[in-house]
Amino acid sequence: MPGQALPPPCTFLNVGQAFTGTQNVSSGQKDEAWKVNVRLQGCDIQKGYLCGSMEALNVPSAETPVVTFWEGEIVDNKNYTFFTGQWDATRDTDVNHWDKFPSFAALKEDVKRDGGRSVDLANYPFMFMRWKEKFFVNVGTDCGLTIAGFYYVCFSRSNGSVNGFYYDPNSSPYQKLELMATNEGRSGYSFATYKFQ
Amino acid sequence: MPASAAWARPEELVESLSSLDNTARLKALRDVKNQIIGNKTKKLSYIKLGAVPRVVEILASDTEVPLLVQSAAAVGSFACGIEAGVKAVLDSGVLPHLLKMLSNGDNKVVEACARSLKMIFQSTLAPKSDMFQGHRMELIIELLNSENDSVAEVAASVLARCCETVDHQRALADAGGLQSLVGLLNGSLKTREAALDALAALTRGNKQLCSTLTCMDQGKSLAMIMKLVKDKSSRTRLLACTCLANIGKASPSSLHQEREIRAGMLSILVKLFDEPGQVGEEAPGVLADLVSNNEDLQKVAMDMNSIEKLAEFLRKDEISPKQLAGVLMALAELCSRFEDSRKQLLDLKVQAPIIAALEHDSVGVRAAACSCIKSLSRSVQNLRTGLTDELLVLPLLKLLSDSSSDIQALALSAVSNIVLDFKPHKAVVFRCGGVSQLIQLSQSMDPILRLNAVWALKNLLYMSDKTVKERVMGELTFNSLVDLIFDSEEKVREQAMALVRNLVYGDVDSVQLALVQDSVLLHAVEKQLHVSTQPEICIQGLYIVSNVAAGNEVHKEAVMDIVIPVTSVGVNRNTSLLMRYLQDMSNPQIRVVALWCVINLTFPNSPGVSSRISRLRDGGIEAQLQSMVDDPCLDVKDRAKTALEHFSAVEVHSR
Numbered sequence: 001m002p003g004q005a006l007p008p009p010c011t012f013l014n015v016g017q018a019f020t021g022t023q024n025v026s027s028g029q030k031d032e033a034w035k036v037n038v039r040l041q042g043c044d045i046q047k048g049y050l051c052g053s054m055e056a057l058n059v060p061s062a063e064t065p066v067v068t069f070w071e072g073e074i075v076d077n078k079n080y081t082f083f084t085g086q087w088d089a090t091r092d093t094d095v096n097h098w099d100k101f102p103s104f105a106a107l108k109e110d111v112k113r114d115g116g117r118s119v120d121l122a123n124y125p126f127m128f129m130r131w132k133e134k135f136f137v138n139v140g141t142d143c144g145l146t147i148a149g150f151y152y153v154c155f156s157r158s159n160g161s162v163n164g165f166y167y168d169p170n171s172s173p174y175q176k177l178e179l180m181a182t183n184e185g186r187s188g189y190s191f192a193t194y195k196f197q
Numbered sequence: 198m199p200a201s202a203a204w205a206r207p208e209e210l211v212e213s214l215s216s217l218d219n220t221a222r223l224k225a226l227r228d229v230k231n232q233i234i235g236n237k238t239k240k241l242s243y244i245k246l247g248a249v250p251r252v253v254e255i256l257a258s259d260t261e262v263p264l265l266v267q268s269a270a271a272v273g274s275f276a277c278g279i280e281a282g283v284k285a286v287l288d289s290g291v292l293p294h295l296l297k298m299l300s301n302g303d304n305k306v307v308e309a310c311a312r313s314l315k316m317i318f319q320s321t322l323a324p325k326s327d328m329f330q331g332h333r334m335e336l337i338i339e340l341l342n343s344e345n346d347s348v349a350e351v352a353a354s355v356l357a358r359c360c361e362t363v364d365h366q367r368a369l370a371d372a373g374g375l376q377s378l379v380g381l382l383n384g385s386l387k388t389r390e391a392a393l394d395a396l397a398a399l400t401r402g403n404k405q406l407c408s409t410l411t412c413m414d415q416g417k418s419l420a421m422i423m424k425l426v427k428d429k430s431s432r433t434r435l436l437a438c439t440c441l442a443n444i445g446k447a448s449p450s451s452l453h454q455e456r457e458i459r460a461g462m463l464s465i466l467v468k469l470f471d472e473p474g475q476v477g478e479e480a481p482g483v484l485a486d487l488v489s490n491n492e493d494l495q496k497v498a499m500d501m502n503s504i505e506k507l508a509e510f511l512r513k514d515e516i517s518p519k520q521l522a523g524v525l526m527a528l529a530e531l532c533s534r535f536e537d538s539r540k541q542l543l544d545l546k547v548q549a550p551i552i553a554a555l556e557h558d559s560v561g562v563r564a565a566a567c568s569c570i571k572s573l574s575r576s577v578q579n580l581r582t583g584l585t586d587e588l589l590v591l592p593l594l595k596l597l598s599d600s601s602s603d604i605q606a607l608a609l610s611a612v613s614n615i616v617l618d619f620k621p622h623k624a625v626v627f628r629c630g631g632v633s634q635l636i637q638l639s640q641s642m643d644p645i646l647r648l649n650a651v652w653a654l655k656n657l658l659y660m661s662d663k664t665v666k667e668r669v670m671g672e673l674t675f676n677s678l679v680d681l682i683f684d685s686e687e688k689v690r691e692q693a694m695a696l697v698r699n700l701v702y703g704d705v706d707s708v709q710l711a712l713v714q715d716s717v718l719l720h721a722v723e724k725q726l727h728v729s730t731q732p733e734i735c736i737q738g739l740y741i742v743s744n745v746a747a748g749n750e751v752h753k754e755a756v757m758d759i760v761i762p763v764t765s766v767g768v769n770r771n772t773s774l775l776m777r778y779l780q781d782m783s784n785p786q787i788r789v790v791a792l793w794c795v796i797n798l799t800f801p802n803s804p805g806v807s808s809r810i811s812r813l814r815d816g817g818i819e820a821q822l823q824s825m826v827d828d829p830c831l832d833v834k835d836r837a838k839t840a841l842e843h844f845s846a847v848e849v850h851s852r
Contacts, residue, residue: 010832011789016660016702041619042577049536051577053619069581123831134578158835188747188797191740192702193695194617194659196575197610197652 005122006045006076012160012181013043013050016192019162021179023056025172034059038162038179048079050129053137061144067137068147075128077121082111084130087150088169097152097165098128100174104154129153131164146170151177207246214251219261226255226267233274240275244285249275253289256298265298265306273313276320283320292317292324296333299340299348311351318358328359329368338369341377346385353381353391360398369399370406379410379418386430393425393436400443407447410440419444426462431476435469435483438462442487460497462487467503470510481507482523485530492534504531504541511550518559525554525565532572539576548589555592560601567596567607574614585618585625594631602643609638609649613656621662632657636673644686651681651692658699663706670700675714682721687731694737697722701744708748711741712755719745723759726774732784739778739790746797750805753798757809760794761816768815775813779821785830792836795822799843810847819844 019038025031035057043050050072057065073080084094095112098104103126110116121127133147149168155161160181165174183189205213205228213225229248233239243249252275255268272291275282295317298310317323328334340352356378360369369375378399381392400407411419425437441462466487469480484503488494498504510516510524528551532538551573554566570593574584593615596608612635616626626632635657638650654673658666670678681693697718701711711719719742726738746756760775761768778791795818798809813819822844825837 008831009786011793011836047536069578071578125831135582137581157831158838183747186704186747187749187753187803188743188800189793190702190708190744190747190797191793192660192699193737193740194656194699195652195695196617197571197613197649 005120006048006078007074007122007124007127009045010127010157010160011191012157013040013045013155014191015040015043015194017160018182018184019160019179020182021162021177023166024176024178026176032060036177036179045074045076048074048076050074054131054133056145059145062139064139064143066139066143066145068133069135069137070131070133072129072131072153075121075130077117077119080130082107082116082128084150087132087167089150089167093167094152097167097174100152100165101126101128101154101163103156104128125157127155127157129155153177207242211243211246211248211251214248214255219264222255222259223261223264223267226252226264226271230267230271230274233271237279240279240282244275244281249285250289253286253291253294256291256294262303262306265301265303266309269295269298269306269309269313273309273316276313276316280320280322283317283322286313286317287322287324292327293333296336299336299343299352304345307345308347311345311348315351315354318355323358325359325361326365328355329365334368334372338372338374338377341374341381346388349381349384350388350391353378353388353395357391357394357398360395363403366399366401366403366406370409375399375406375410375413379413379421382418382421382425386433389425390430390432390436393422393433393440396422397436397439397443400440400447402443402447404447407444411444411448423458426458426465431469431472434465435476435480438466438469438487439479439483442483445491446486446489456493459487459494463494463498463503464501467498467501467506470506478517478520479523481510481520481527485523485526488527488530495531495534495538498531499535499538499541504528504538505545507531508542508545508547511547518557518562521554521557522559522561522565525551525562525569529565529568529572532569533575536576536578539573539579542573543579552589552592555596560604563596563599563601563604564607567593567604567611571607571611571614574611577617577619580614580617581619585615587625587629590615590625590629590631594626594629594634597631597634597638602646605638606643606645606649609635609646609653613649613653616653616657617659619660621660621665623657623661623665626657627665627668632669633672636669639673639681640677644689647681647684648686648689648692651689651696655692655696655699658696660702661699663704666700666707666710670710675717679717679721682718682725687734690725690729691731691733691737694722694725694734694741698737698740698744701741705748705752708745708752711745712752716755719755719759726759726778732787735778735781736784736786736790739787739794743790743794743797746794747800750803753803753805753809756794756798757812760798761813761818763812768812770815770817773816776817776821779818779825785828785833788825788828788830788833789836792822792825792833792840795840796836796843799840799847801843801846806843807847810844814844 017040021036022033023036024033037055038052040052052070053067054070055065055067059066075082082094082098083091099108107116107119110119130150131153132150149166149171151164151166153162153164162179164177210225210228213221216222229243233243252268252271255264259265272286276286295310295314298306301307337352337355340348343349360366378392378396381388400410422437422440425433428434466480466484469476488498507524507528528542532542551566551569554562557563573579593608593611596604599605635650635653638646639654641647681689684690701708722738722741725734729735742756742759745752761773778787781787799806822837822841826834828834
């Protein structure tokens with residue numbers, strides 16, 4: 001996919017940035033929500049890569065907070081497209097999940113036609129991503145939560161909000177993740193930095 | 198009659214080497230030569246008896262062909278396979294005589310001298326820069342054009358061995374070496390291989406000579422080398438790949454249209470891994486050079502399963518240092534950019550031999566092991582899942598005091614990654630004594646070591662807790678940090694600023710570190726913001742003041758006094774630091790961070806916000822913000838809007 005410009009940097013995607021919010025499970029049988037904290041630990045726009053930790057607090061089925069490590073793919077039409085192509089997600093699954101985000105409406109027809117390869121994502125106010133949890137950091141796999149699926153994510157460049165829908169054929173559909181960039185209670189935003197050698 | 202009975206006693210034989218009688222000298226020479234061939238003990242005992250200077254003397258002053266041939270052959274024998282022999286012949290000053298004799302009219306003399314030179318130049322003791330003194334280089338280059346194939350061959354192999362620096366490469370090229378070597382590619386197998394070997398030495402890391410070679414004879418020379426990649430001889434294939442790898446590394450696009458050729462070279466090299474001897478030994482290192490800085494080829498190499506093949510070598514009990522270094526370098530290159538490669542290598546469970554290689558006797562192996570660890574540790578996931586184990590950290594930290602400063606620098610860059618364990622307390626590196634070492638190295642006279650040490654300390658402080666910050670600053674001291682902020686090296690200054698940024702990141706206690714000791718850090722940063730013309734340094738400086746502005750009222754006011762000071766005539770419109778950076782059109786990131794600074798200074802619900810806002814307004818900042826909502830950079834636009842919201846909130850509030 002040559003010729004596609006990469007998305008320009010956004011300060012809310014700086015390493016160390018924290019996000020906080022909730023995850024909701026609403027289905028016929030249950031209606032649950034728990035608090036979620038996310039911290040970005042790595043971001044490489046060139047490779048369309050990001051990663052971080054996700055902490056789920058007061059999960060009804062878990063005894064302690066559950067921390068996972070996740071890796072993300074940025075849909076940039078260079079490294080990754082709207083089509084997932086793995087994790088049991090079909091193109092229909094993809095479109096149905098992306099379609100849950102209002103900001104996707106303007107792109108929907110293009111994506112259905114050719115995967116949205118010609119869409120200029122570099123100048124779009126929202127960034128679409130997939131976040132896939134890789135392993136549990138502090139608990140075993142018997143903690144009452146699963147990491148089998150992944151999140152379709154829509155990130156707002158303007159205010160750092162994150163919306164996500166979890167997809168796992170074996171879990172309740174469309175579990176919703178809602179996060180906001182946070183300054184962690186400080187009276188301003190501060191930014192840490194590291195760089196690999 | 199046993200053979201030994203025919204020989205005189207060694208002492209007498211040595212005496213006879215200086216006999217005035219030509220026949221006696223010749224006989225003594227033959228006898229000595231025959232005794233020492235393949236016999237280390239005999240070589241050593243004749244060296245002790247002082248035979249070598251006498252042999253060399255014959256070469257220097259005799260004119261009879263048989264004497265010259267025999268003395269040259271004896272010199273070669275002494276120098277063959279034993280370092281003490283090489284040292285003895287070199288100490289006797291044989292080199293100029295051997296070189297001179299290469300122009301002798303008699304072919305047998307020339308060939309014997311050529312063979313001896315080759316022996317000498319196979320040793321690591323062989324003189325290198327010596328060969329560039331006086332007219333020696335011109336002589337050797339002349340010999341490249343010799344009618345005699347073995348002379349040309351030896352001249353090329355001497356060049357291959359002694360060309361080590363950019364100055365050597367330039368001197369050789371200026372004297373016409375490149376052209377002559379290319380001419381030898383049509384010669385016999387041995388000559389061709391010696392010529393390729395020399396061409397590889399001449400082009401290694403030399404952009405200019407690579408491009409000269411590429412363009413030579415309208416690309417015909419290059420085409421010839423490309424053809425040799427598929428030669429019958431495995432050594433020719435390897436050496437041709439080496440030359441092309443050099444060319445590809447120096448100017449990645451020069452072979453761009455021949456992507457298939459390079460991919461083809463990769464598969465040739467991978468097959469050469471299994472060759473016995475020198476070829477198999479050197480092939481991994483050539484692969485490392487070939488894929489260096491070339492993501493495209495790294496992917497191709499991964500698809501050829503080369504990571505697994507290379508890792509196999511690490512499981513072998515016996516592997517030569519040269520091969521081990523090559524294997525580790527190749528793995529380092531293949532894992533430098535791709536997370537998938539790192540995962541693949543770690544899944545192969547060869548960490549133990551890589552870690553063991555950190556303590557290898559050979560400098561080359563230690564360097565390659567450091568590079569490999571450095572590549573593997575360029576991954577958040579790997580750092581979170583085991584690469585920060587003491588088993589690895591301890592031997593790596595040991596290399597920070599290695600006798601080679603190159604190793605120290607490499608180890609430091611690996612440590613820079615390793616200290617990012619994404620745990621706030623950084624316990625392992627403290628427990629292993631690493632922090633003190635880093636602080637000491639940050640005061641090194643060597644700019645590379647200083648840079649890498651400050652880089653590592655910056656990474657160490659990333660999201661670290663209060664104890665870590667206190668311990669680092671207790672040992673580093675604020676004054677030394679200020680010195681680093683004003684270091685003579687630009688890159689060190691940038692890293693020192695980034696270090697301060699991490700130091701003052703976080704809660705109020707962290708921010709307060711900018712103000713201790715009469716705000717020594719903040720003053721230093723202020724000065725850099727005034728004088729620096731380097732965008733990278735300015736960006737770090739702006740992040741520092743922005744982080745400080747996220748603190749309490751005192752901190753915010755301290756930042757106000759820097760970025761928009763009040764003078765005796767009031768706030769200076771349009772000349773403040775803040776205005777200067779908000780208007781900086783050279784780099785959008787500068788404007789973004791300057792905007793974050795405004796956002797933090799005007800953060801809602803802090804007690805002094807309305808007075809700060811009116812001062813910023815007086816300084817023309819609000820008007821500037823209004824002009825920035827149409828900025829070409831998306832991030833600038835969004836942050837300008839947020840800042841303006843802060844201004845209008847206070848306006849509403851005060852009415």
